[in-house]
Amino acid sequence: MVESEKKLLLILSGEAGETHRLGSLLSSWGYLVEIDPWGESTLQSGRPLHREGSVADLVLLDTRATRNHGGPDVLATLLRACQGLPLIRLVSTDEDPRDLPEKASFQGCLEFTAGAAVVRQTLHLALELFEEQQRARSLSERKEAILRALPDPVFVITREGHFLEAFAARPELLAFPLEALEGISLADLFDADEEERILDIIALALASKETQIFEYELAIAGEARWFEAQVTPCDPEEGTVLAVAHDITERKEDDQTIKSLLWEKELLLHEVHHRIKNNMTIMTSLLALQEGATENVEAAKVLRDARGRLQSMAVLYAQLYGSRDFRRISARDYLESLVETICEALSIPPEITLTATADDTFVDSKTLSVAGIIANELITNSLKHAFPQGRSGTISLSLLVSSDQDCITLQVRDDGIGIPPGLVPETSPGFGFSLVRTLAEQEKASLELTQGQGTSLTIRFPRNSSPDSP
Known part of the structure; x- marks a missing residue:
């Protein structure tokens, strides 16, 4: 043998x-x-x-x-x-x-x-x-x-919540001495609701045969500490799981500190936007007073245009002041407020209709600020030149996201008399068109002019300059 x-x-x-x-x-x-x-x-x-x-x-x-x-x-x-x-x-x-x-x-x-x-x-x-x-x-x-060498405590627990084995390289992370922990149950450590929650997680791990991760709070030596537990089926037939508890107290404290700092930052930004909004309101009022006091027609026109541009920015800050997200706001809400402000500021004649359409998406505040100034400039230009001698018509404003999500398109269109022959907006020395071109270039946006039964100017902003909607 x-x-x-x-x-x-x-x-x-x-x-x-x-x-x-x-x-x-x-x-x-x-x-x-x-x-x-x-x-x-x-x-x-x-x-x-x-x-x-x-x-x-x-x-x-x-x-x-x-x-x-x-x-x-x-x-x-x-x-x-x-x-x-x-x-x-x-x-x-x-x-x-x-x-x-x-x-x-x-x-x-x-x-x-x-x-x-x-x-x-x-x-x-x-x-x-x-x-x-x-x-x-x-x-x-x-x-x-191996288990005793791990930095985190490891437990073998039954589906009923009884501890069969315990291993800990750092006994100070245990609620009970290591030798006393074996044989006690979850009921000795947690209240009834928390015990039931953890038992449900153990049952899910055994039923799904997959690791379940959850967080819990436990008093250790009189101090509340947070742990992240990974519960893995150990012997599904016997109904036992292996639980590894990682101390995340410092991470929780860091998270709380970050949340506190973010809250302070939001509070400061909220106050900044509030003050900017108030300052713009004061500046708009001063421009209106100056416009009413001047006898020079050209000067009054310049002051009125400046007031309109300022108001389009004030609308943005009013939106930011009422928003919890200072980085991006609703395009639809902004456009509706902008149109309402333009109608009040420019005293649009009753024979001219101003319509607005916008996708229900979120756009970063910088892009919306530029879009608002451009929209104000183009609408003002249409009111001045597209409908002479009391002619009726419609000015349409839209802010839409392309079907491929690549860009955000701002379009201002009217059905007026069109641009006079010989005037080329791309090279026009006028302040309005120069401002539109400059702002579009800053945002790497493209300009497209279309004529025929009126005038249409389309500006396409790259989508990467605007955060995705939530």
């Missing part, structure tokens, strides 16, 4: 006749057999040594004979000496094999009178079982070493 090669067997027994018969049988199979009567040599050396000077590979122990010869203490000493070795218990025919010594661990049980086939099979199974136990013990020790 392969397992007999160089195997050192030690028999601890006082039954001379039966022991020698068994020893002869084992020797005939190639085992190196040593008999230690009553285990006296083993008691002296403290280890079951073979005559070769090496520790035996397998020990056959007659528990009744050694106990009767030296008493329970002697048997207990022999069992301790044989720890870590494959051990077979030898029994007589009149002995109950179930009568095991306390805390004894055997890999097999064999009667002295057993036949050769039974003896051979018992030895084979005992050695095989011992090797499996050693492998399992090694894996268990390796697992425990």
Whole structure:
């Protein structure tokens, strides 16, 4: 047999006749057999040594004979000496094999009178079982070493919320001492609602066979701390999970600090936009007063145009003041407010209709500010030149997102008399068109002029200059 090669067997027994018969049988199979009567040599050396000077590979122990010869203490000493070795218990025919010594661990049980086939099979199974136990013990020790080396506490918990095992390289992160944690339940750590929530998460992990992540708060040494737990099914059949708890208290505190700083920033921006809005209102009023006081028609016209441009910006800051997001605002809300302001400021004649259309999307405030100034400029220009001598008509304003989401398109169109021959807006030296061109270039926007049954000017702003809608 392969397992007999160089195997050192030690028999601890006082039954001379039966022991020698068994020893002869084992020797005939190639085992190196040593008999230690009553285990006296083993008691002296403290280890079951073979005559070769090496520790035996397998020990056959007659528990009744050694106990009767030296008493329970002697048997207990022999069992301790044989720890870590494959051990077979030898029994007589009149002995109950179930009568095991306390805390004894055997890999097999064999009667002295057993036949050769039974003896051979018992030895084979005992050695095989011992090797499996050693492998399992090694894996268990390796697992425990890994778990104890982890910086985060690790727990084995049942579906009912009972702690079976606990590992912690940092015991200060535990609510209870490590040795006391095993055997307690979630109910000892949390209130009823939190316990129920965690039990539901454990049940979900077992049912889905997937890791579940959640956060919880727990008092450690009188101080509230936050943890992020990863719950992974350990043995779904037994209903246990492996829970790793990572201390995120500092992260929570940092998050709270960031939220506080952001709140302060929003408060400051809110106040800044409020003051800008008020200042623009004052400036608009001053321009209106100056316009009413001047007798120079051209000067009054310049002041009125400046007031319109300022009002288009004031509308934006009014929107920002009422918004929680200072980076982007609703295009539709802004356009509606802008049209209302333009109608009030320019006193549009009743025979001219001003319409506005906008997608319900969010656009960054910088782009909307530019779009508002351009829209004000073009609408003012249409009112001045497109409808002479009380002519009726329509001015249409739209702010739309292209179907491919690449750009935002501002279009101002009227059905008036059109641009006079010889006037080229792209090269016109007039302040209005110059302002439109300059603002469009700053935003990398394109300009497109269309004539025929009126005038249409289209400005396309690249989408990357405007954040996506939420």
